[in-house]
Amino acid sequence: MPELPEVETVRRGLAPHMTGRIIRDLTLNRPDLRFPFPQHFKDRLTGARIQQVSRRAKYLLIHVEDAGGDEAIWLSHLGMTGRFEIRPGGDGPAPALDAHFYAQAQSEAVAKHVHVQMELDDGTHIHYADPRRFGYMDLFPADTPYPAFVRMGPEPDAHLTFEDFYPRLTQRGLPIKSALLNQEVIAGLGNIYVCEALFRAGISPRRKANRLGPVRVARLIPAIQDVIAEAIAAGGSTLRDFRHSDGALGYFQHRFAVYDRAGAPCLQSDCTGIVQRIVQSGRSTFFCPHCQR
């Protein structure tokens, strides 16, 4: 469940249940996800107190203080299909935000792929399921920089500045679409939101990054900020794995202007173009050749 808005949605779902709690028990149902769990993963986390649930790009960060008083960060990347499911302890209905976790937990196919189970000190159970097992978890000391974050670019939020973004973006001669997927250029964007941001900015995905002038970059920045902010506000997007047969949850109703709309008319007013699908760096790109230049 991948791009930044989806991870942020998960973070907001988990934080109220996890913050301040102690991990009473942790069970690993297999030795690895995409990578092996780090050594002593279970032992270090059992008995630890969760201080905070944060996020960097597409990484979920669970800040813990272990029984010995050492502070560490439990990192979780959801890959393509990773998801957390919450079953609160005690009684009373679950908060609305958790509805989709329930929906997922009831699926037999998902239950088969629960790889991590934990119980908190208030009786809450949290499961991590990941059918394709492309996610991974790690545990590192809070005071050392995590390797993946050292060279990572800025978050696509309100703090993104032209001064920071422009030089990172225009360094190389690869297509802008590919440049924006590079997490060292900007963090947290994936295939869907790159397509959507380029559409909003009216920039062709084929344009070479080093051929973008300041005018286009200045247009691209708010396009990125807006598309991400709107997707977070909508609680993430409609992703394949989250389409339910009943469609009852109005939770993932964010609509895309170009993504997955090949052959459909461009939604830009006064544009007569048809959305095209091309492949760049092995990934699908959707765009309107008429209004994206």
Added chain:
DNA sequence: AAAGTTGCCTGCAAGC
């Protein structure tokens, strides 16, 4: 059938 991710691998081309 193609799908949101990303690290690792190979191979190719360019530049110094």
Added chain:
DNA sequence: TGCTTGCAGGCAACTT
């Protein structure tokens, strides 16, 4: 010539 760098493409994981 040989070294480095950049980039494309393939693969891996598996279910829907």
